[in-house]
Amino acid sequence: MSECSPRYNVYSKIHRALRAHMAETLTALGRSDPADETQLRGTLAQLEGLLDLCASHLKHEDRFMHAAMEARRPGSSHKTASDHLHHVEGIAALRREIERVRAAEAGCRESRLEALYHQFSAFVAENFEHMLVEESYNNAVLWECYSDTEIHEIEQLLVASIPPDEHARILGLMVPAISAPEREALLGHIRAVAPREAFDGLLSMLLPRLADADRSRLRAAFA
Ligand SMILES: [Fe+2]
Known part of the structure; x- marks a missing residue:
């Protein structure tokens, strides 16, 4: 592969959207005033929306990208597939932490919010590393086993499986990030x-x- 004519990176645009939205949401959480109910409600809703998107994204990757890798190189998706299982647990733990912030008495809300911020920062860090593995190791497998035309076809099947509301939401995050x-x-x-x-x-x-x-x-x- 020439550096000047790279192979098709199927992860590139969606991962830039996710990285941007994770960074924005972490920043929003960090600047939240625990005493400002309206702002806090909005930020927690933004975080929940991001977690919904992450849960859906990893299912799309399991169903289409990992299946394609396994079809032509058995075992090659195990690393990122097991990361996904860990991410599902991380998403559930973050949802519980969000509920703890919502349920906290005013005097405890600041410390609960800081705990959520720290937990989410670790989730973001893990996801950044995970996406890099997908764009290096997983792409290397896909590029060896599939032509760019075939990778585009797999991507089209993946995109066609996304419900319209979710697709519009993804475009709303992707378009400003590319x-x-x-x-x-x-x-x-x-x-x-x-x-x-x-x-x-x-x-x-x-x-x-x-x-x-x-x-x-x-x-x-x-x-
Ligand atoms: Fe992934």
Whole structure:
């Protein structure tokens, strides 16, 4: 493989979305005021939404990417598949910790919130390392066992299995987390296959999530 013509990285865009959202959510948790009920409720809901997404993401990877690896190299998915089992436990533990923050008396809420922050920071750290293994070791297996065309086909099956609401949510996180050319290519592909009204609705959901320069560029690209 030439460094100038890399193979297709099926994990690249979704993992950048997850890394960005994990970092944003950890930051939001760290700046939460335990006495501000409204802010805290919003941040805990954001964290729960992220955990839902993580739980769903690892199922998609198990069902499609790990299955593909096992089909042509038995045993090759064991490392990241066992990480996923550990992540399922981590997600359940974080959900319990969120409930402890919600149930805490005012005087105890600060310490419960700090415990949740620490637990989530460890979860984020583990996930960052795990995603790197997927993008190095798992990709090496996929690249040896499958052509890029086949990897695209597996990805299309994975994406087609995602319910519309979840897909829109993923796009809302992915589009701001990738580069402008990637954003334009992704949305160009969606525009080519989606009904006009659905695409316009998607674009109006995405534009406010972008920084000013990115928003102007995307508006110009799809004017
Ligand atoms: Fe994973």
